[in-house]
Amino acid sequence: MVNGQAWMVLTPLATLLGAAILTPIIASAAKRVKPGGGKAVDVFAILGFTAALYTLYRLYLQVYYSGPISMVLDPYLPVKGGVELHVDIFSVYMAMLFCGLGLLASIYSAKYMEGDTGLEYYYLLLLTLVAGMIGVAFAGDFFNLFVSWELMCISSYALVSFRKYRWEPVEAGFKYLMMSSVGSLIILYGISLLYGLTGTVNFRLIRIGLDSIAEKGVPSSLYFLVAFIIAGFGVTASIVPFHTWLPDAHPAAPSPISAMLSGVVIKAGVYGLARSLFTLFNPAAFDYGTVILAFAALTMTVANFTALLQRDIKRLLAYSSIANIGYITAGLGIAAYTLSHYYSVDPGLALRVALLAASGSLFHIFNHAIGKGLLFLCSGCFAHETGTRDISRLEGVGRRMFLTGTSFSLGLFSLAGVPPLSGFWSKLFIILAGLSIAGDGALYTVVAILIFNSILSAAYYLWLMQRIMLRKPTGVAAEAVEAPGSMVIPIIILAALSVIVGLAPGGMITLMEYVGKAMMGGW
């Protein structure tokens, strides 16, 4: 039953959804007071995100000091397991990332979206997007996960095609909708098969059911379910054969939404993948690590080579997002691979390596969220001031927009893995984990591919930085001026975060170990 503490789980969701419902009402009230409504909705959305972030922080303290919180709603008792919200440190960590970037995106939007109409719907969708993602992170069963997942997906389709008076968002939005809906249906199909197999949708009970099946040897038909989960979540996580919506959707969306999509929405896909694989399928019994490693190697290689061909700054960043998803899934794959291949040989070593890989990959989720959020917001500033996204016309614009340009370079350096910045640590962890089991050919191959890709991506990051910051500005770039203050503030916050975390990674690394344990330890 529900006790007092368990209601805390609902507070962030209730805050965001409540704010979403109130946004159009506030807008129409503000329009009566003042024509156009002024900045009322923007301020209201920012307040909503701040309140939600505060409730998440309370929840984080609770979970950090006294363990996971579970809230079971069982209105119809014959159902096994009931509907459950289960919050552990992994959920709270991802939820804080989602909500924090949502807050920065809404601050940024106040100025960036000034010229657009229908802003109340824009903020409504942004709030429901973040609420859906937090619901995905908090879900303790597939019913909640699916409903939150679709809330997130529908909001993001609408946000991608928000500027519907132009052809590009409509076309990209339609493509995104079609591909991602098929992905969601594949997930639902997998859920229905798991439900048919175990008679429940609750994660914990499915795990018990699958473990009892796997005791007598894993039937190969169960890998069919693993394939459903990887393919379904892989569409949103943009793992390489399922990635083609991303390079169209990210440039077409308004820049704060690109930052949200690239920074956190695809991470929700990674979360769903990691949560459902590691929680449902015991990694020591099932061997899905090899498949994930193969997909990861393919993802980073294809994305990095395609990125070299891009002329549009946001398209280039979108491809680099796919490459970073490759690094993150490589970390997850190393964790699953070592557990399934070495747990029976040397449990201590396997657990240590898996934890190192998992915490590296979770740390990289954080680094990529702030780094790529920063880069998309900066490219939004460039586009806002010059009216173009073409790299050759943006040459030297960083000299005219000093704060934005410097932050942009910091973001590029962080993602390239230049040592004092935060991106260095997470890649180091993943590589170290991959090298710590002596003489394993598969892991060594993946690490070699990862290092090669890191160097390749560092090369085009530096090339991009050199063109944006060091060339002599001409044309539109020469006339650019610094972006307005409310657009620069979120950028500076993100840049400062990547420097601070990079210089003092200790606290973050300790946190990542807890998060990694929560991810692998099941429930």
Added chain:
Amino acid sequence: MASTAYFAASMALALLGLYALLTSRNMIRAIIGLEVMTSAVNLNILAMGSGEGGVDPLAQSMAFTSIVIGAAVAALALSLVIYAYRHYGSIDLRRLRRLRW
């Protein structure tokens, strides 16, 4: 067994829907393909939940939720078709090739 037949039917329906989605040149037909897939998944949920005493309430509520969500997705997709028609004067998917697919 009855549920095996339903399972086979839902698999066939899902593949038909996917085929329609991938091959049709008409945006509305592609959406219909998506809807056929949604129905296939709903059928599978109900088939998996059916037992001696009828269908499990959990399966029923999941299928209902999925129907509602499918309607929302279809509405959004059709509204995008309207805007695509305003931009291109056509709902032929081959005309929507300005982005590199």
